[in-house]
Amino acid sequence: MRRDDRDEPFDDLFREIERMMNEMMNGADANVDFSSSSDVGNGFGMDTHVDIHETDDEVRVVADLPGVEKDNIELECDGKTLTISAESEHRQYDERVSLPTRVNEHTASATYNNGVLEVVFDPAEQSSGISLE
Numbered sequence: 192m193r194r195d196d197r198d199e200p201f202d203d204l205f206r207e208i209e210r211m212m213n214e215m216m217n218g219a220d221a222n223v224d225f226s227s228s229s230d231v232g233n234g235f236g237m238d239t240h241v242d243i244h245e246t247d248d249e250v251r252v253v254a255d256l257p258g259v260e261k262d263n264i265e266l267e268c269d270g271k272t273l274t275i276s277a278e279s280e281h282r283q284y285d286e287r288v289s290l291p292t293r294v295n296e297h298t299a300s301a302t303y304n305n306g307v308l309e310v311v312f313d314p315a316e317q318s319s320g321i322s323l324e
Contacts, residue, residue, distance in 0.1 A: 245291045247314075252288055254308045259284070261303045268296035270315060275308065 244251040256264065258279040265276040270293050277284040294312035301310045 241286070241288060243288065243291060250290055250292060250294050250312045250314060252290075252308075252310045252312075254286075254288075254310075255306060256284060256303075256308050257306045258282070259306065264303060264308065266299075266301055266310060268294065268299060268310075268312070270294055270296050273310060277308075 241252065241254045244253070252273055254275060256275075256277050256279075258281065259277045260279070263278045265274075267274040267276075268290075271290055273288045273290060275284060275286050275288065290312070293315040295315045296312065298313040299310060301308065303309075
């Protein structure tokens with residue numbers, strides 16, 4: 192072990208990371224634009240957050256959809272999964288959210304205000320047993 196390694200134990204690691212980053216950037220096309228909107232990503236990104244709240248009376252799904260217009264949102268539910276499809280100028284969202292319990296999709300109500308989507312469901316009635324005769 193060299194003396195300077197004991198003084199700066201992460202120095203070699205930082206140099207290696209810097210070398211790899213420089214190699215990556217120098218080998219890349221100079222006109223690369225990482226913020227380009229030409230490639231539309233699918234699925235929720237890091238700027239999107241989904242919360243699910245369950246009580247005895249309801250299941251509430253709250254999703255952040257920044258930059259999306261209300262007319263560009265489509266919702267579908269099969270009682271177990273909520274599908275949120277939305278499109279903005281720069282992104283396309285297509286997410287399936289597994290609900291914590293079966294819901295009655297026919298009782299759903301949805302609101303969208305300031306980039307926040309809120310969908311509320313009544314829980315589905317419990318399945319009844321079937322008697323075998």
